[in-house]
Amino acid sequence: MRRRFLLFLFLIVLVFALFYKSPFSAMYNYNKAKALYTQGQYEQAIPYFERSLFADPRGILARFYYVLTLSKAKPVYSVQKKLYDMANSKINDEASKYAKVQLMYMKYNLLDGIENNYIYNASMGNDILRWDIKSFPLKVYFDNPTLVPDYYVSSIKNAMIQWTNHTNFVKFSIINEPSQADIYISFKDIQKDACENGVCKYAVAYTEPEISKDKILKKMNLTFYKTNPRGENFSAREVFNTALHELGHTLGIMGHSENPNDVMYSIKESDYMLDFFKSEDQALSARDLKTLVLLYRIEPTISNTKNQHSETFYYAPLVLGNDDLRLQKKLDEYRKYIQLYPHMASGYINLASVYGDLGDFDSALKALNDAEARANTTDERYLVLYNKAITYYNKQEITKALECAQKAQSIKDDNNVRDLISDIENLNK
Numbered sequence: 001m002r003r004r005f006l007l008f009l010f011l012i013v014l015v016f017a018l019f020y021k022s023p024f025s026a027m028y029n030y031n032k033a034k035a036l037y038t039q040g041q042y043e044q045a046i047p048y049f050e051r052s053l054f055a056d057p058r059g060i061l062a063r064f065y066y067v068l069t070l071s072k073a074k075p076v077y078s079v080q081k082k083l084y085d086m087a088n089s090k091i092n093d094e095a096s097k098y099a100k101v102q103l104m105y106m107k108y109n110l111l112d113g114i115e116n117n118y119i120y121n122a123s124m125g126n127d128i129l130r131w132d133i134k135s136f137p138l139k140v141y142f143d144n145p146t147l148v149p150d151y152y153v154s155s156i157k158n159a160m161i162q163w164t165n166h167t168n169f170v171k172f173s174i175i176n177e178p179s180q181a182d183i184y185i186s187f188k189d190i191q192k193d194a195c196e197n198g199v200c201k202y203a204v205a206y207t208e209p210e211i212s213k214d215k216i217l218k219k220m221n222l223t224f225y226k227t228n229p230r231g232e233n234f235s236a237r238e239v240f241n242t243a244l245h246e247l248g249h250t251l252g253i254m255g256h257s258e259n260p261n262d263v264m265y266s267i268k269e270s271d272y273m274l275d276f277f278k279s280e281d282q283a284l285s286a287r288d289l290k291t292l293v294l295l296y297r298i299e300p301t302i303s304n305t306k307n308q309h310s311e312t313f314y315y316a317p318l319v320l321g322n323d324d325l326r327l328q329k330k331l332d333e334y335r336k337y338i339q340l341y342p343h344m345a346s347g348y349i350n351l352a353s354v355y356g357d358l359g360d361f362d363s364a365l366k367a368l369n370d371a372e373a374r375a376n377t378t379d380e381r382y383l384v385l386y387n388k389a390i391t392y393y394n395k396q397e398i399t400k401a402l403e404c405a406q407k408a409q410s411i412k413d414d415n416n417v418r419d420l421i422s423d424i425e426n427l428n429k
């Protein structure tokens with residue numbers, strides 16, 4: 001009885017497979033798909049073309065009409081991805097050439113109204129980092145606001161109001177429970193060695209994302225210095241302008257605009273305090289807003305909720321090109337940043353991370369050594385050592401990896417470095 005049952009199942013599978021992989025199936029499904037296409041029923045035609053191509057992946061007509069259908073269907077996420085795959089298909093035929101052209105039109109239409117942006121600089125390497133829009137308002141916690149004059153907090157709140165008013169979807173709420181914070185704002189003393197030979201190099205604030213190993217955005221830490229290196233409080237305007245810029249980072253814009261009219265521009269060291277922070281209150285530019293809107297339309301790879309997906313999202317490679325192109329643009333961006341801020345360790349750390357993504361570990365180490373020579377805060381020294389440990393780990397140089405990781409741990413003993421050390425030790429086994 002049992003044996004017969006198995007045979008029966010086997011027969012079914014065999015017949016099924018024959019049917020789907022046969023020229024008959026390719027032809028049958030193609031005809032069906034073509035009929036639907038002719039009637040303008042593009043979405044319905046797609047699965048039949050796919051069945052036909054499953055049976056005969058090189059079917060010239062099926063491939064061509066499949067591309068035509070995709071380019072006429074509603075450009076939802078899955079359609080974008082399918083057209084992208086056809087345009088980048090290994091089979092080099094009329095269909096793939098036509099798909100390339102149609103892909104350009106699709107991108108053009110999807111970006112209609114927001115094409116003027118700096119989205120290439122907003123991504124983080126190959127990752128799209130942003131909040132799940134459903135979790136707005138973002139919960140903001142102020143740690144020890146009594147350390148600074150009252151206008152620090154009110155200026156930061158004013159900057160939040162501007163982001164909210166200009167976007168209609170960004171929302172913040174202030175909370176009193178630190179463990180619940182999405183954005184954790186704190187105030188700290190400026191490092192003593194910010195000045196050298198009468199020249200002071202320092203920032204007003206900085207933002208660091210906290211991302212778990214499984215690519216979950218835990219929170220954004222936004223740290224303001226209490227004073228400048230001379231011990232003077234920042235003005236309300238300096239705090240406001242800085243907050244407006246740093247909030248852009250906390251929302252997921254992980255790089256900088258190359259245009260001085262944008263709030264997310266990175267300011268040249270020499271102009272630092274003169275223009276941007278003192279002259280007038282900044283306002284978000286159209287490009288800042290378009291970049292943020294586009295960022296929140298693209299499917300994220302790092303977010304506060306897992307596996308966010310929607311057919312209304314944009315497929316990242318369609319907007320940003322393939323990984324190599326993106327990394328190349330990032331390299332350009334960080335090299336420019338280093339030209340602007342040759343003394344800041346962070347530019348070299350970012351550069352190293354792109355080299356790491358490209359698999360060029362020697363260049364990554366060289367950039368990290370450059371960063372090490374310029375690191376003047378414990379956070380920076382920690383980051384350099386942590387990233388060096390990762391680079392040696394990727395090069396399979398276990399002893400050096402462990403040495404750097406332990407040095408990093410002696411500076412800051414957090415979960416990231418503990419995880420890394422246990423990974424390195426496992427590699428040793």
Ligand SMILES: [Zn+2]
Nearest residue numbers: 245249256266
């Ligand atoms: Zn910035």
